[in-house]
Amino acid sequence: MKQYGLAARERIKSKRDFENIYQSGTTIQSSDKKIKAIYVVETDNLQPGVQVAVAISKRAGGAVWRNRFKRLIRESYRLNKTRLVDYCVEKKQTAKVIFSTGTLNQKNYGSLRLKTVMPGMIEVMEGIKRLI
RNA sequence: AGGUCAGUCCGGGCAAUUGCUUCCCACUUUUGUGAGAGGAGGAAAGUCCGAACUUUAUAGAACAGGGUGCCGGGUAACACCCGGGGAUAUUAGGAGAAAUUUUAAUAUCACUGCAAGUGCCACAGAAAAUAAACUUCCCGGUUUAUGACGGGUAAAGGUGAAAAGGCGGGGUAAGAGCCCACCGCUUUGAUGGUAACAUCAAAGGCAAGGUAAACCACACCCGAAGCAAGGUCAAAUAGGAAGAUUCUUUCCGGCAUUGCCGGAAAACAGGGUUGUUCGCUCUGAUAAUCUUCGGGUAGACCGCUAAAGCCCAAUAGUAAUAUUGGAUUAAGAUAAAUAAUUGCCGCUGCUUCGCUAACACUUCGCAGGACUGGUUAUUCUGUAUAACCGAUCCUAUGAAGCUCAACUUUCGUUGAACGAAGUAGGACAGAAUUCGGCUUACAGGGCUGCUCUAUUU
RNA sequence: CGGAACGUGGCGCAGUCCGGUAGCGUACCUGACUGGGGGUCAGGUGGUCGCGGGUUCAAAUCCCGCCGUUCCGA
Numbered sequence: 001m002k003q004y005g006l007a008a009r010e011r012i013k014s015k016r017d018f019e020n021i022y023q024s025g026t027t028i029q030s031s032d033k034k035i036k037a038i039y040v041v042e043t044d045n046l047q048p049g050v051q052v053a054v055a056i057s058k059r060a061g062g063a064v065w066r067n068r069f070k071r072l073i074r075e076s077y078r079l080n081k082t083r084l085v086d087y088c089v090e091k092k093q094t095a096k097v098i099f100s101t102g103t104l105n106q107k108n109y110g111s112l113r114l115k116t117v118m119p120g121m122i123e124v125m126e127g128i129k130r131l132i
Numbered sequence: 133a134g135g136u137c138a139g140u141c142c143g144g145g146c147a148a149u150u151g152c153u154u155c156c157c158a159c160u161u162u163u164g165u166g167a168g169a170g171g172a173g174g175a176a177a178g179u180c181c182g183a184a185c186u187u188u189a190u191a192g193a194a195c196a197g198g199g200u201g202c203c204g205g206g207u208a209a210c211a212c213c214c215g216g217g218g219a220u221a222u223u224a225g226g227a228g229a230a231a232u233u234u235u236a237a238u239a240u241c242a243c244u245g246c247a248a249g250u251g252c253c254a255c256a257g258a259a260a261a262u263a264a265a266c267u268u269c270c271c272g273g274u275u276u277a278u279g280a281c282g283g284g285u286a287a288a289g290g291u292g293a294a295a296a297g298g299c300g301g302g303g304u305a306a307g308a309g310c311c312c313a314c315c316g317c318u319u320u321g322a323u324g325g326u327a328a329c330a331u332c333a334a335a336g337g338c339a340a341g342g343u344a345a346a347c348c349a350c351a352c353c354c355g356a357a358g359c360a361a362g363g364u365c366a367a368a369u370a371g372g373a374a375g376a377u378u379c380u381u382u383c384c385g386g387c388a389u390u391g392c393c394g395g396a397a398a399a400c401a402g403g404g405u406u407g408u409u410c411g412c413u414c415u416g417a418u419a420a421u422c423u424u425c426g427g428g429u430a431g432a433c434c435g436c437u438a439a440a441g442c443c444c445a446a447u448a449g450u451a452a453u454a455u456u457g458g459a460u461u462a463a464g465a466u467a468a469a470u471a472a473u474u475g476c477c478g479c480u481g482c483u484u485c486g487c488u489a490a491c492a493c494u495u496c497g498c499a500g501g502a503c504u505g506g507u508u509a510u511u512c513u514g515u516a517u518a519a520c521c522g523a524u525c526c527u528a529u530g531a532a533g534c535u536c537a538a539c540u541u542u543c544g545u546u547g548a549a550c551g552a553a554g555u556a557g558g559a560c561a562g563a564a565u566u567c568g569g570c571u572u573a574c575a576g577g578g579c580u581g582c583u584c585u586a587u588u589u
Numbered sequence: 590c591g592g593a594a595c596g597u598g599g600c601g602c603a604g605u606c607c608g609g610u611a612g613c614g615u616a617c618c619u620g621a622c623u624g625g626g627g628g629u630c631a632g633g634u635g636g637u638c639g640c641g642g643g644u645u646c647a648a649a650u651c652c653c654g655c656c657g658u659u660c661c662g663a
Binding site: 004006007008009011012013014015017018054055062063064067068071072074075076078079114 | 150151152153163177430431466467468471472473560561562
């Protein structure tokens with residue numbers, strides 16, 4: 001497996017998973033409330049690891065803005081995922097996480113940069129790791 | 133040289149690292165790994181029209197409903213495009229006393245019909261639609277006179293968005309298309325034009341206010357739903373159909389005693405077919421177990437990208453466009469890929485520094501390469517090759533010329549231009565079955581045309 | 590991606606079909622009744638009818654184009 005990759009296997013795809021996470025998941029936010037995440041942990045799984053998805057509300061901005069934000073979140077997850085994944089494999093758990101916008105929207109930040117997204121992401125991922 | 137407007141094209145480039153995805157090849161038991169090739173737009177947007185495609189209906193008909201509306205052409209089709217005609221508005225000029233008319237330029241036009249029918253036209257005004265008569269005007273008899281009464285008329289006044297052809301003359305008691313000239317209108321005919329329509333002539337004698345983006349009439353077109361259409365394969369759970377076994381209530385008859393056998397009933401309602409009607413058509417009380425069968429959800433695959441395609445040339449046509457020939461293969465995701473970061477270059481704005489030498493600029497030259505078009509030659513023809521000419525781009529490079537404006541006696545100062553460094557900005561916007569249009573959003577830049585301004589000749 | 594509906598004072602709604610005066614409840618302001626508050630009564634303020642064009646003498650209403658909000662279909 002590539003160290004900084006994000007293959008289709010590591011993403012959440014089925015509708016049932018989404019419904020399950022939104023019903024029984026735990027929400028966590030970054031300190032500046034830009035990013036929020038909702039996750040669920042399953043212990044009895046054959047392949048331990050982390051599965052991820054990004055969900056952005058239509059209210060947040062136009063299609064171009066939402067596309068860019070999603071790509072930036074995925075980029076920052078890819079570059080920082082190693083510690084979280086190793087931790088889950090150690091404990092033989094599967095974590096399913098959906099990242100989403102907090103207060104961030106197109107009116108606040110018209111043009112996004114990776115610098116504005118990365119610190120919040122790292123903070124949220126550390127928080128998840130602590131809580132598992 | 134700069135600006136407005138119109139049309140058209142582009143809408144950053146290159147490299148490195150890290151990733152996603154489709155196709156294909158190799159390795160691999162699968163999962164995967166590696167190499168190669170490809171990977172958002174002019175509007176992909178709004179979803180406003182038109183089609184292709186798919187399902188449904190295939191037993192249809194009528195009505196209802198929706199759309200379009202000068203003429204001709206184009207197209208698969210259109211509410212789109214091209215050409216023409218007409219009307220309206222604005223500006224400028226001409227004619228006329230005026231109403232009005234005419235010429236030119238520009239812009240706009242859902243531009244059939246209100247001399248088929250029905251409806252509506254607030255307020256004001258006498259009257260808002262088979263006209264009518266408030267004030268005035270005129271006549272009559274009556275009265276001292278005014279007035280009132282009976283009649284004529286619609287020219288003048290006033291109201292309104294709009295008042296029943298306009299204007300001038302004749303005519304008259306006063307008036308009136310009552311009569312006449314000009315203009316408008318209607319009808320008929322002739323000429324030109326495929327046609328819309330235009331021009332001319334004759335007649336009518338005003339009959340015909342506006343509104344159809346009011347109902348409606350006329351002509352033409354449209355069945356409905358939409359890729360979440362639809363098709364194929366197909367877990368788990370629940371339910372359906374057929375067969376076998378067991379099984380409900382009421383009534384009648386028989387055996388006969390609370391059971392068995394036979395027959396009838398529980399029943400008129402609910403659907404389907406296009407929204408409605410006609411017409412057509414389907415279903416039938418009901419529980420449990422077993423077996424078989426079909427439908428079908430999650431999921432997977434197909435639909436899914438080669439098409440009314442794009443580029444170039446020739447021919448036909450005023451043009452839209454068509455035909456022929458050549459060249460080319462160009463995203464296909466599905467909780468949804470097409471990206472992120474860094475560096476260099478290029479563009480625009482701001483700040484600082486520099487100054488006659490360089491850079492840049494202008495003029496005259498010149499070498500090589502790329503790409504494209506034309507001409508000629510070789511060749512039976514095409515392809516191909518070679519030579520020459522033209523446009524564009526890239527790389528390298530020789531000679532000559534030179535900073536500009538304002539203020540100031542000068543020194544110089546300020547600004548522009550140029551160069552260097554730093555810094556900021558870099559539009560609108562993201563395929564979702566596919567095309568043709570329309571509409572809307574858009575920093576900046578290139579080219580062409582028209583026109584305006586400034587400078588030089 | 591496809592298909593529908595709505596937009597009118599601060600708030601919730603009529604009026605749009607069939608064109609001419611924008612109205613109702615509540616809120617707000619003023620006054621009266623009360624010793625005061627609440628309540629009742631009387632009077633009043635407040636609306637580019639989402640935006641831009643067109644038709645018409647005249648548009649919230651009819652037609653066209655935009656903007657925003659909400660709902661439905663796996």
